[in-house]
Amino acid sequence: MDTANLSREETAARSAAVSVRSIRVELDLTGAPERARSGFSTTTTLDFTATADSTWVDFIGESVERVVVNGVDRDVVYDGSRIELSGLGTENVVRVEAVASYSRSGEGLHRFHDPVDDRTYLYTQYEPADARRVMACFEQPDIKAPYTFVIDAPAGWQVLSNQAAVSVDAGVGVQRVEFAPTLPISSYITSIAAGPYARVDGEWQRDDQRIALGLFARQSLAQYLESDEILEITRQGLDFFTDAFAYPYPWGKYDQIFVPEYNLGAMENPGLVTFTESYLSRGAATDAQRAARANTILHEMAHMWFGDLVTMKWWDDLWLKESFADYMGSHASAVATRFHDAWVKFAANRKAWAYQQDQLPTTHPIVADIPDLEAAKLNFDGITYAKGAAVLKQLVAFVGDEAFFEGARRYFAANAFGNTTLEDFLVQLSAVSGRDMTDWSRAWLQTTGVSTLWVERDADGGAAVMQSDPRPHRLRIGLYDRVDGRVVRRDQIALDIDDERTPVVIPAADLVLLNDDDLTYAKVRLDDASLATVRESLSSLDDPLARAVIWSSLWNATRDGELAAARYAEIVRAHAPRESNIGLLAGILANTLFAIRNYASDDARQRELTAWVETAWTALQTSDAGSDAQLSWARALASASAFDDVRADDIRAILHGDAPDGLTIDPDLRWQLLTALVTTGHADADAVAAELESDDTGSGRTAARRALASRPELDVRAAAWDAAWNDGSLSNDHLDAVIGGFRAGGRRDLIERFDAEYFGRIGDAWATRSIELAQRLVVGLFPASPTLDAVDAWLADNDTAPAALRRIVIEQRDHLARALRVRAAQS
Numbered sequence: 014m015d016t017a018n019l020s021r022e023e024t025a026a027r028s029a030a031v032s033v034r035s036i037r038v039e040l041d042l043t044g045a046p047e048r049a050r051s052g053f054s055t056t057t058t059l060d061f062t063a064t065a066d067s068t069w070v071d072f073i074g075e076s077v078e079r080v081v082v083n084g085v086d087r088d089v090v091y092d093g094s095r096i097e098l099s100g101l102g103t104e105n106v107v108r109v110e111a112v113a114s115y116s117r118s119g120e121g122l123h124r125f126h127d128p129v130d131d132r133t134y135l136y137t138q139y140e141p142a143d144a145r146r147v148m149a150c151f152e153q154p155d156i157k158a159p160y161t162f163v164i165d166a167p168a169g170w171q172v173l174s175n176q177a178a179v180s181v182d183a184g185v186g187v188q189r190v191e192f193a194p195t196l197p198i199s200s201y202i203t204s205i206a207a208g209p210y211a212r213v214d215g216e217w218q219r220d221d222q223r224i225a226l227g228l229f230a231r232q233s234l235a236q237y238l239e240s241d242e243i244l245e246i247t248r249q250g251l252d253f254f255t256d257a258f259a260y261p262y263p264w265g266k267y268d269q270i271f272v273p274e275y276n277l278g279a280m281e282n283p284g285l286v287t288f289t290e291s292y293l294s295r296g297a298a299t300d301a302q303r304a305a306r307a308n309t310i311l312h313e314m315a316h317m318w319f320g321d322l323v324t325m326k327w328w329d330d331l332w333l334k335e336s337f338a339d340y341m342g343s344h345a346s347a348v349a350t351r352f353h354d355a356w357v358k359f360a361a362n363r364k365a366w367a368y369q370q371d372q373l374p375t376t377h378p379i380v381a382d383i384p385d386l387e388a389a390k391l392n393f394d395g396i397t398y399a400k401g402a403a404v405l406k407q408l409v410a411f412v413g414d415e416a417f418f419e420g421a422r423r424y425f426a427a428n429a430f431g432n433t434t435l436e437d438f439l440v441q442l443s444a445v446s447g448r449d450m451t452d453w454s455r456a457w458l459q460t461t462g463v464s465t466l467w468v469e470r471d472a473d474g475g476a477a478v479m480q481s482d483p484r485p486h487r488l489r490i491g492l493y494d495r496v497d498g499r500v501v502r503r504d505q506i507a508l509d510i511d512d513e514r515t516p517v518v519i520p521a522a523d524l525v526l527l528n529d530d531d532l533t534y535a536k537v538r539l540d541d542a543s544l545a546t547v548r549e550s551l552s553s554l555d556d557p558l559a560r561a562v563i564w565s566s567l568w569n570a571t572r573d574g575e576l577a578a579a580r581y582a583e584i585v586r587a588h589a590p591r592e593s594n595i596g597l598l599a600g601i602l603a604n605t606l607f608a609i610r611n612y613a614s615d616d617a618r619q620r621e622l623t624a625w626v627e628t629a630w631t632a633l634q635t636s637d638a639g640s641d642a643q644l645s646w647a648r649a650l651a652s653a654s655a656f657d658d659v660r661a662d663d664i665r666a667i668l669h670g671d672a673p674d675g676l677t678i679d680p681d682l683r684w685q686l687l688t689a690l691v692t693t694g695h696a697d698a699d700a701v702a703a704e705l706e707s708d709d710t711g712s713g714r715t716a717a718r719r720a721l722a723s724r725p726e727l728d729v730r731a732a733a734w735d736a737a738w739n740d741g742s743l744s745n746d747h748l749d750a751v752i753g754g755f756r757a758g759g760r761r762d763l764i765e766r767f768d769a770e771y772f773g774r775i776g777d778a779w780a781t782r783s784i785e786l787a788q789r790l791v792v793g794l795f796p797a798s799p800t801l802d803a804v805d806a807w808l809a810d811n812d813t814a815p816a817a818l819r820r821i822v823i824e825q826r827d828h829l830a831r832a833l834r835v836r837a838a839q840s
Contacts, residue, residue, distance in 0.1 A: 015815075017073065017094035019142065020385045021327050024153040030065040031151065033158035035194065038148045041165045042207055043187050045115065045124060046133040051075070052112045053122070057149040059107045061158075067099040071145035071152035073121075074113035081108040096149060109149035117744040118783050119276035121146025122205070125744075127273075129233040129710050134208035136272040136287055138280060141328060141389045144200040155326045155432040157197040162205060164190045171210045171229060175203060175284040177266050195283070196263060197430045199324050204282035206270050211235035215244040217251045222261055224251065229270040230293060233710065237293045239303075243269065246307045246350055250314045253349040254341075258318050259422045260429070269310070273711055274746045276785055279309050281316030281338070288313075295712070296679025299641035301596040304352040311350075312342030318425055326432040328389035332379045332458070333433060335393070336401020337421075339363070343402070354557055358596035360531040361561035361568075363399045365600070368536060368569060370395030371463045373827050375820045379404060379458045380435050387817035390784050403534040404457045410487045410532045411453070412446040419445040456484050457534075466527045467538035468519060476519040478510055478527065480535070485511045491529030491559060492522035495546065500554040505529060524554075531562050536569045548584055552591035561597055568604050571612060574835040578612035581605070582621055590632040595641040602629075602649040610656065610759060611832040614839040622657040629653055630660050638675025647676055654689035655723075655758050661695040680708045684716035692723040692758040715746050722754020730755055730763045737790060738774055748786060752793035761797065768796040772807040779818045788821060795825040797832075804829070 037058040044050040052075045059070065077091040082098060083105055090097035098107055115124040115135075120143045125134045137147060145152045162174045168188050172178070176193040195203070206229070215226035226247055230238050247269065251262060264283040275289040292306040319341070320334030343363075346355035370376060379401045383389050409417045420442035428437060435458065439450045465481045466488075480486070490506040500523070508517060519525060524546045527537040539547060547563055554560050567584060570576035585605045592598045609621045629650040636643035654664055664686050672678055678686075687704055690696035698721060705717040722733040733755040737748060755764060771794055779787045796803070804826045808819070 016092055018385050018387050019071070019152065021329070021383065024155075024327070027068055027151065028153060028155045031061050031063050031068055031156060033059060033061040033151065033156055035060045035161070036148075036150065036158045037161045037163070038203075039163040039165075040147070040205070042135060043165050043167055045135055045207070046126075046167065048126065050115075052114045055111050055113045055148050057109045057111075059105075059109075059149070059151075061105055061107075062103055063101045063105055064103075066101050067097065068101065069095040069097050070107070070109065070149045071142075072096055072109065072111055072113075072149040073143075073146050074111050077109065077111045077149075079108070079110040083107075094145070111149060113147050116146065117274075117742070118785050119274055119745045120783055120785050123272070123274060125273040125711070127231055127233055127711060128714055132209050132232065134206075134210065134231055134273065136206040136208075136270065136275075137204050137282075138276060138287065139201045139203070140280060140393075141201055142386045144203055147205075148200075150200040152200055154199040154201060154324050154328070157199055157324070157430065157432070159194040159197055160203050161194045162192045162203075164192075164205060164207060166190065166207045169209060170207050171212060173204075173206045173227075173229070173268060173270065173285055175264070175282060177225070193265070198283060198321065202280075202282050202321055204280075204285045204287065206272070206285065206287070210270065211238070213238065213240040213244075215240075215247070217248045217267070219252070219255055219261075224262060225266045227266065227268040227270075229268065230290070231271075231273065234271070234290060234293055234295075237295055238271070239293070242303065243306075243310065246310050247314070249349045250311045250345055253311075253345050254314060254318065257418050257421075258425055260318060260322070260425045262317060263322060263429075264317060274744050276745060279313045281313045281320055281334075283317055283321045286313045290712075294679070295681055297644055297677035297682065299595045299599070299644055301358070301594075301599055301641065304346065304355065304358070304596060307350055307352050308342040308346050308355060311345040312338045315341035315345070318421075322430065323425055323428045324432050326434050328383040328386075328392065329381055330434050331381070331383070331389070331392060332397050332401045333435070333438060335397045336379060336405055339398045339402035340405040354594065354596065356531065357557045357561045357594055358600070359402070360558060361565045361597050362600040364403055364531075364534070365565065365568060365604075366395035367399035367403060367534070368395075368463055368565075369572070371400055371461065373824050375824050375827075376461045378461055380454075387784060387815060388820075390788075391817050391820055400534060406531075407457070407487065407533045408453065412442070412448065416442070416446040453485070460484070464535045465538060466535045468525055468527065468540050469514075470540075476517055478508070478515045478517055480510065480513060480515075483511065483513045485509065486533040486535060488527065488533045488535075489529040490517070490519060491524070491526040492520060493524035493526060493546070493554070493559070495523050495550055495553070498553060500524060500546065500550050502529075502556065502559070526559060526562060528562055529559060531558060536573075537562065537566050538570060538575070539563070539566055548587070551584065552588040557594040557597065560592070560594070564597060564601060568608075571604075571608050572831070572835070574612075574838045577839050578608045578614075578835070579617055579621055579839070581608055582613075582625060586624065586628045590628070590635065590646075592642075595645060598642065598645050602645060603652075606649070606653055606656075612835045612839070614836055617839070619657070622653065623659050626650065626653045626657045626659050630663065633676075634673060636673075638673070639677075640675070643673065643676055644682075647673075647682060648685065651682065651685040651689050654686075655692040658693040658695060661690060661693060664690055665695065680710070680713060681716075684708070684713070684720065688716070688720040688723055688757070691720045692725065694725050698724070715750050718747055719750035719754045719757075722751050723757035724754075725758065725760055725763060727763055730760075734764070734767050734794075737794060738778065745785060745789070748789055749793070752789065755794070759797075765796070765798075767794075768798055768803055771796055772803055775807075775818065775822070776811065776814060779815060784817070787818075791818065791821050792825060795822075795829075797829065799833075801826060801830055801833070 039056040041054040080087045172190040174192045180191045182189040210229040213228040217224045268285045279288040315338040319337040325333045343355040343359045346352045423441040443450045492504040524543045571581040633646040701720045
C-alpha cells in the first residue's frame with residue numbers, strides 16, 4: 014500500500030480524533046550552502062488532544078531519529094511517509110526529531126545555488142501535501158493550528174516565515190530566528206524562505222491598520238524587480254479587498270518573494286506569498302505580461318480570505334478557494350488597477366484552458382470527488398480554476414455584485430479560521446440573494462461539460478438560440494454592422510435560456526455575436542454571415558471584449574474540426590498584425606502555431622508553417638518600433654522558426670546585431686532565437702557555449718541545456734531521452750529543458766523509435782519519482798504517434814495502474830485522438 018497517498022476517509026477519521034493546540038517547528042539550515050549536504054535536521058513538537066490511543070503524523074525525509082510521546086521515548090515506527098504514534102492520552106505532547114531532504118523538484122524545501130554569484134537560496138512549496146517533506150505534521154487542510162517556526166541559518170541571510178520574527182539570536186557565522194506564532198492555519202500554507210535575498214520594504218495603511226510590505230528576489234535579479242509597480246498593485250489590492258470583504262487583512266505582514274525553479278505561478282502562503290521568477294523579465298516585457306503578474310498578485314491576495322482565513326475541509330472543495338481567487342484576480346484587476354481589460358484576456362485565454370479540460374474524458378464537476386492526495390494534485394486544473402471563475406462570473410450576472418460580495422462577507426464572518434464545504438457558502442449566498450441556490454449549484458457546480466450555443470433560423474426567418482448539453486444561461490446577443498469601415502454594435506439583446514431551443518427575435522445584422530460581453534460559460538458558434546464578416550473585418554471591431562469572444566469562438570471551432578486549421582490561420586494572418594490588445598495577441602500567436610502543428614492536414618502542414626513564419630517576419634518588420642506588438646511578433650518568429658528554417662539567415666542576423674529598430678533583444682529572446690537555429694541545424698554546440706558564456710545565469714544554464722538537447726541528431730535526442738528518465742540530479746526546470754529539447758522541432762523521425770519504450774517506463778517512473786517530476790515525464794514524453802494503438806494497449810493492460818497515472822495517460826490519449834481526428838477530416 015502507498016501510505017504516502019492519504020485518503021479522504023482516513024484523514025477525516027484523524028481530524029475527528031485529534032485537535033491541535035500548537036505546533037513548534039525547529040529547522041537547522043546552517044549547512045544549506047554545502048552542496049554535498051543533502052539534508053537538514055527538523056524537530057517538530059505537536060501539542061494536541063486525542064480521543065484515540067494511536068494515530069500517525071506525516072513525514073517524508075531521509076530518516077526519523079527520535080519520537081518522544083508525553084516525555085517517553087518510543088520506538089520509531091516509520092514506513093517512509095508515516096510515523097506511528099501509540100500510547101496517546103487525552104492530552105499529548107509529541108516531539109519528532111528527523112532529517113529532511115533539500116529538494117530539487119520544487120516540492121518541500123527547494124534549494125538553488127545561483128551560478129552568477131554562488132549564493133544559496135531556499136524556499137518552501139507545499140500544496141497540496143509537501144509540508145511533510147520539511148516537518149512532521151498532520152498533513153490535511155482541516156487540522157489547523159498555530160505554528161511557531163525557529164530557524165537556524167547562516168548569518169547575513171534573510172530568514173522569513175508566515176509571521177514576523179520576534180527574536181534573532183546572532184552567533185558566529187549563524188543566526189537563530191524565532192517567529193511569532195501564526196493564527197490557526199493548515200499545514201500546506203505554512204512557509205519559510207531563507208537566503209541572501211535582496212529586499213525592498215514598503216507599507217500599506219488603512220485607518221489604524223498598518224501592514225508592512227516586503228519584496229524579495231535573488232540578488233542577481235534584484236535589478237529586474239520593478240518594485241514600485243508591484244507595491245502599487247499590492248496596495249491597490251489591499252484597499253479593494255478590505256472594502257469588498259469587510260474583514261481586515263488578518264495575517265500581520267505581507268511579504269512577496271520571487272523564487273527560482275518554481276513549479277507554479279504563485280502560492281498564497283499567508284504573510285509570505287511565493288511567485289515564480291518568470292514574472293521578472295530580464296530586459297523586455299509587454300504590458301500584457303505585467304497585467305498577468307498583477308492578476309496573479311491579486312489572485313493570491315484574494316486567497317488570504319478565500320483559502321487561508323476560511324479553508325476547504327478536504328480537496329473536494331478546492332474550488333472554494335481557487336475558483337474564487339481566479340475570479341477575483343480578474344475582477345480586482347479590472348476595477349482596482351490600471352489593467353481595466355483583465356476580462357478580455359480571461360475571455361479568450363483563461364477560458365480556453367477550461368473549455369479544453371471540460372471536453373476531456375476525465376473532466377469532473379467543479380465540486381469534485383477527490384478520494385486521495387494524488388487525485389487532489391491533478392485537480393489544480395482548468396475546471397477548478399478557470400471554469401469555476403467563469404461560472405462565478407455567470408453567478409454574479411444572476412444575483413448581482415452586491416449580493417455576491419455580501420454573501421462572501423457573511424461567509425468569512427461565519428467561518429473565520431475554520432473549514433467549510435459547498436453548503437456553507439450556498440447558505441450565505443441564498444440568504445442574501447433571496448434565491449434558493451440549489452438548482453444553480455446542481456446545474457453548474459455538480460455537472461460536467463460545456464454547452465455549445467448557436468443561432469438557428471427557419472425558412473420563415475424565425476430564429477432560436479440552440480444549445481447542446483442544456484443549462485441555464487444569462488447572456489447577451491450583440492448585433493453588429495459594418496459602418497464606414499468599422500464594425501460597430503448597434504443593439505444588444507439580453508435573455509435567459511434554459512432549454513435546448515429558445516425562440517428569440519434576432520434582427521438581421523452583419524455579425525450576430527452570442528455571449529456578447531462574455532457573461533456565461535459556453536462555446537459559441539458563428540453563423541455563415543457572421544463568419545464572413547469576421548474573415549473580412551475582425552480587426553475593424555473596436556471592442557476588445559467582443560474580439561476576445563470571437564477569437565475564442567474561432568479557436569474552439571478549429572479545435573472541434575468545424576473550422577479548418579488553414580482557414581483559422583488565414584484569418585489570423587489577416588487580422589492578428591492589427592490586433593491592438595497584446596493579451597489577446599499573445600494567445601492568438603500561440604494558438605496559431607499549435608493549430609498548424611496539430612490540426613493542419615499532413616500535406617498542408619509545412620506550407621502553413623512557412624506561411625506563418627513569413628507572417629511573423631513581416632509583422633515584426635512593420636510593427637511600431639519598441640512596441641509590445643513588435644516584441645510579441647519576435648517571440649512568435651522564434652517559436653515558429655524551430656519548425657521551419659525559411660528565415661534562419663535573418664534570425665542569425667538579428668543575433669549578430671541587425672535587429673529591427675526598437676526591438677529589445679534580451680537574454681531570454683536571444684536564447685529562444687538561438688534554440689530555433691540549433692533545432693533546425695543552423696547552429697551548433699559551440700554557438701550554445703558562446704551564448705552561455707555571455708549569460709551564465711540560472712536561466713541561461715537551463716536554456717543552454719534545452720538548446721543542446723534540441724540538436725537534430727539521433728544520438729543527441731537519445732541522450733536527452735536517457736537523461737530525462739535516468740538522471741536523478743536534474744532539477745524540475747532542467748528536466749523540463751531536457752524534455753523540451755527531446756521534442757524540439759516536432760522531429761518525429763528522430764524520436765519515434767522511443768514510442769514503445771515510453772509505455773514500458775511510465776509505471777516505474779510513477780512509483781519511484783515524486784508526483785511533480787513523474788507528471789512531467791508522463792505528459793512531456795507522451796509520443797505523438799500516428800495511431801492510438803500503443804496507448805490503447807497500455808490502458809487495456811494496466812487497468813490496475815494508479816488512478817492518477819491512468820488519468821494523465823487518458824488525457825494525453827484524448828489530445829492525440831483529437832489531433833488525429835481533426836487532421837484526417839481536413840485531408
